[in-house]
Amino acid sequence: MNHTESIRPRLERIQQRSLYAGIAGLAICVLGVFIDREQFFRSYLLGYIYVLGIPLGALGITMLHNLTGGSWGYSIRRILESAVKTIPLMAALFVPIVFGLHSIYIWTDQNLVGHDELLQHKSPYLNVPFFLIRVAIYFAVWFGVSYLLVGKMRRVEAAGGPADDRGVQNFSAIGLLAFFLTATFAAFDWMMSLEPHWFSTIYGVMIIVGQVLSMFALSIAVLAVLTGWNPDLREKIRESYFHDLGNLLFAFTMLWAYLSLSQFLIIWSANLPEEVTWYVQRSTGGWGVIPIILVAFHFLAPFFLLLMRKTKRNPSTLAAVALVVLVMRYVDDYWLIAPSFHPLGIHLSWLDIVAPIGIGGIWLWMFIGQLKKETSLIPLNAPFLTEAPKHD
Amino acid sequence: MAEFHSPEALVEAASRARDAGYRCMDAYSPFPVEPLDDIIEKRGPYLPLLVLIGGAVGAVAGYALQYYVSVIYYPLNVGGRPYNSWPSFIPITFETMILFASLTAVFGMLGLNRLPQPYHPVFNVRRFAMASNDRFFLCIEAVDPKFNTGETHKFLEGLSPDHVSVVQH
Numbered sequence: 001m002n003h004t005e006s007i008r009p010r011l012e013r014i015q016q017r018s019l020y021a022g023i024a025g026l027a028i029c030v031l032g033v034f035i036d037r038e039q040f041f042r043s044y045l046l047g048y049i050y051v052l053g054i055p056l057g058a059l060g061i062t063m064l065h066n067l068t069g070g071s072w073g074y075s076i077r078r079i080l081e082s083a084v085k086t087i088p089l090m091a092a093l094f095v096p097i098v099f100g101l102h103s104i105y106i107w108t109d110q111n112l113v114g115h116d117e118l119l120q121h122k123s124p125y126l127n128v129p130f131f132l133i134r135v136a137i138y139f140a141v142w143f144g145v146s147y148l149l150v151g152k153m154r155r156v157e158a159a160g161g162p163a164d165d166r167g168v169q170n171f172s173a174i175g176l177l178a179f180f181l182t183a184t185f186a187a188f189d190w191m192m193s194l195e196p197h198w199f200s201t202i203y204g205v206m207i208i209v210g211q212v213l214s215m216f217a218l219s220i221a222v223l224a225v226l227t228g229w230n231p232d233l234r235e236k237i238r239e240s241y242f243h244d245l246g247n248l249l250f251a252f253t254m255l256w257a258y259l260s261l262s263q264f265l266i267i268w269s270a271n272l273p274e275e276v277t278w279y280v281q282r283s284t285g286g287w288g289v290i291p292i293i294l295v296a297f298h299f300l301a302p303f304f305l306l307l308m309r310k311t312k313r314n315p316s317t318l319a320a321v322a323l324v325v326l327v328m329r330y331v332d333d334y335w336l337i338a339p340s341f342h343p344l345g346i347h348l349s350w351l352d353i354v355a356p357i358g359i360g361g362i363w364l365w366m367f368i369g370q371l372k373k374e375t376s377l378i379p380l381n382a383p384f385l386t387e388a389p390k391h392d
Numbered sequence: 393m394a395e396f397h398s399p400e401a402l403v404e405a406a407s408r409a410r411d412a413g414y415r416c417m418d419a420y421s422p423f424p425v426e427p428l429d430d431i432i433e434k435r436g437p438y439l440p441l442l443v444l445i446g447g448a449v450g451a452v453a454g455y456a457l458q459y460y461v462s463v464i465y466y467p468l469n470v471g472g473r474p475y476n477s478w479p480s481f482i483p484i485t486f487e488t489m490i491l492f493a494s495l496t497a498v499f500g501m502l503g504l505n506r507l508p509q510p511y512h513p514v515f516n517v518r519r520f521a522m523a524s525n526d527r528f529f530l531c532i533e534a535v536d537p538k539f540n541t542g543e544t545h546k547f548l549e550g551l552s553p554d555h556v557s558v559v560q561h
Contacts, residue, residue, distance in 0.1 A: 240426070261482060268479045271471065 003377040007229045011372045018364035025358025032351045039349050041100030042341050047355030048097065049191060050214075050333045051363050052090050053207075057215030058083035059146050059179055060208065066153075066172035069164055072244035074382035075237045076219040081153075082370035083215065084146045089366050091139040093359060097190075098135070101128060107196045119196055126193055134189055141182045145175040156381070163381045183208050194340035198278045200267070206259040213252040214329045217322040220245050224319035226377060233377055239313040246312030249322060253306065257299040282339045286346030290335040298328035330356060393531040394553035395519060399425045402528035405551040406431045409532060412547060416536035420514070420529040442500040443493050450492025454485040513561035531559065 004011065032040040058080045065073030065080075073080075102108050107126045113119045119126070149171060156165045184204030192203050223245070227234040267275045283291060305311050305321050312318055338347065371377075396402045399421060406419055406428060415433050419425070462468065463475040470477075502508070514520050514531060523529050530551075532544055541558070548556045 261479075265479050265482070269473075271473070 002375045003226075003230055003233050004372050004374055006232075007226070008372060010229060011368055015365055015368040015372070018361045018368065020361070022358055022361025022363075022365055025354050025356075025361055027358075028354045029351065029358050032354070036349075036351070038103040039351050040355075041097070041103040042338075043349055043351035043355040044096055044100065044359075045104055045190070046333060046337045046352060047357075047359045048090075048093060049337065050330050050356050051093075051359045053211035053214045053329065053333075054218055054363070055083045055086045055090055055215075056142070056179075056183055056208075057211035057213070058219075059087070059142065059149075060176070060183075060212050061215055061219075062149065062153075063145075063172035063176040063179065066168050067176070070244070071383070072241060072248065074163065074379050075241040076223055076245065077379045077382070078371065078374050078377050079219045079222050080215070081150055082367050082374070083218070084150060085370045086363060086366045087139070087142050087146050089363065091143065093362070094135065094139070098132065101131070105131075105193060105196075107193060122196060126196060131189060134185065138182045138186045141178050145178055149175055157379055161381060163379070163383050180208065183211070191336060194337065195278060197274055200263050200275070200278075202259060202263045202266075206256070206263060209252060209256050209259055210329060210332060213249070213256050214326060216245065216249050216252055217325040217329070220249060220322040221319045221326070222371075224315040224322075227315060230377075236378055239315075242315050242318050243309070243312045246306055246318050246321075249302070249318075249325065250306035250312075253299065253302045253325065257303075260294075281343050282335060285344055287335070287339050289346070290331060294328065294332055294335065297324060298332060393514065393517060393520075393529055393557050393559050394548040394551055395522075395555040395557070396528040396530070396553050397526070399423075399528055401553075402530060403427045403431065405530050405553065408551060409530065409547070413538050414532050414536055414544075416533040416539075418531050418533065420520070420523040420531065422524055422526060422528075425528075439497070439500050439504060443497045446496025446500070447489045447493035451485050451489035453492070454488030455481055457488075458484060513559050516560045517557045519555060519557060527554075534561070 029040060029044065032043070061073075062077075062080045062084060065077075097104065105126075106112060107119055107122070108128055113123060124130075149168075152168050152171055156162075156168055184207075187204045187207035191207065192199065220242070223237065224242070227237050264279065267279060270276075281287065302321055302325055305317075310317070311321060334348075334352065338352065341347075394405060396405060402419060402421060403425060406417070409417055410431055417432060419428050419432055421428075458481045459476060462477070467475050469475075514529075519527070520529065530548075530553075532539060532548065534541075538544075545556060545558065
């Protein structure tokens with residue numbers, strides 16, 4: 001059965017608009033290089049980190065689902081696969097950051113490191129050549145794992161194999177380990193090293209859970225749109241799937257809050273100068289507004305809305321909650337990254353808005369391009385979706 | 393009370409009984425049958441509300457306990473931190489909220505269902521024992537305003553059940 005045939009014109013229209021938005025956004029960013037070179041690179045990093053979270057989250061969820069099973073995963077399998085396939089694009093979009101290292105990371109400044117004993121001790125790790133080698137390793141692992149994983153899954157599916165194929169499971173277990181390690185160190189390198197004196201061991205997990213949350217939110221929104229367009233798909237993906245996905249969005253919202261609070265609680269309790277300054281900087285000079293927004297809309301609002309059964313069983317209300325989460329993911333990344341550059345007070349550059357639109361637009365263009373190549377939007381070997389709904 | 397041999401037949405019968413205007417009815421089956429949730433009238437949205445209140449009480453009680461202990465009853469200066477150290481009170485506040493909410497859910501459910509209940513009239517029908525095995529029952533209760541022994545019996549017969557029995561009570 002061909003799901004994409006009937007919705008192709010609509011997918012193509014959105015894809016084209018994304019491309020226009022992406023090109024326009026990036027073109028304005030290029031203009032920004034001439035106006036404020038430093039701010040351009042900093043905003044670009046922020047936009048890049050935000051968008052990168054989506055395909056990385058997809059990679060994590062796909063492998064996690066291969067290990068745990070559960071019918072919820074098959075309903076978004078094609079969306080996850082399409083997102084995972086955009087990792088090469090994200091590797092290409094990393095290039096501008098390589099040229100802007102000196103505008104972004106203060107540990108690249110030899111003069112400053114020469115006067116700072118702590119940074120001298122960190123320089124065997126934090127130096128430009130090793131940083132670039134690690135970038136290459138991360139992308140090699142992410143691309144290698146995603147390429148082999150999707151290939152393996154599609155081969156098993158095409159051969160009529162079971163959804164819980166042993167080979168795919170084994171590969172996912174190793175892949176998940178490799179993904180977790182690389183994504184943790186990428187978070188340390190690209191985000192935590194913005195303030196090279198500060199450190200937190202929970203940081204990597206916190207970032208990965210945020211990425212997974214981004215992808216869950218996007219999957220729900222995309223699935224709601226696709227099932228709204230295609231009655232055939234609507235019949236297969238019933239309310240109970242949205243209910244399950246809503247529960248997962250709820251669980252990861254709580255996990256994100258739990259990890260964010262854990263980091264804060266430990267640093268707040270210890271109250272050590274080299275640690276607590278990170279939070280002081282992020283709660284004074286106007287920055288303090290953002291944690292209040294995060295607690296209210298990244299945690300409390302989705303928490304109470306997703307407690308209710310009605311929200312989770314209605315695709316459009318669930319998608320609305322998911323979109324709020326998706327916007328809040330950006331606010332969270334903004335709060336983690338931007339205060340490092342503007343310690344004196346809250347600062348929102350127009351480039352902070354344009355950069356994610358540019359990168360996100362290009363990303364969406366490629367994501368929809370991958371999605372529309374699929375003939376069937378549900379996997380052929382999904383055990384629960386292909387059967388008629390009997391014996392609930 | 394009508395007896396069926398498949399969950400689909402039970403769902404079909406329940407929705408037809410609902411269309412016919414019956415409201416006070418209950419279905420019995422060996423495992424949860426999801427569509428029935430929307431067909432059979434529930435006795436009001438009390439439980440979710442109770443759980444919400446339970447959770448709120450738990451959160452307030454958890455915070456109040458910590459506040460009372462560390463601010464009023466035994467103030468202790470720990471590393472110069474304020475007595476009312478709200479960040480470190482959050483985990484326990486959250487835990488007591490969950491504890492109170494889940495206890496309210498369990499006991500509220502039992503209370504609203506009037507459980508444990510040593511006697512229920514449906515057990516007067518011997519065949520009902522199979523409700524925990526492979527039979528599905530739909531029972532229209534005598535308190536229903538539309539209930540009439542003769543007519544309701546005829547109506548249930550019309551649903552093509554395996555068997556119809558009258559529950560003595």
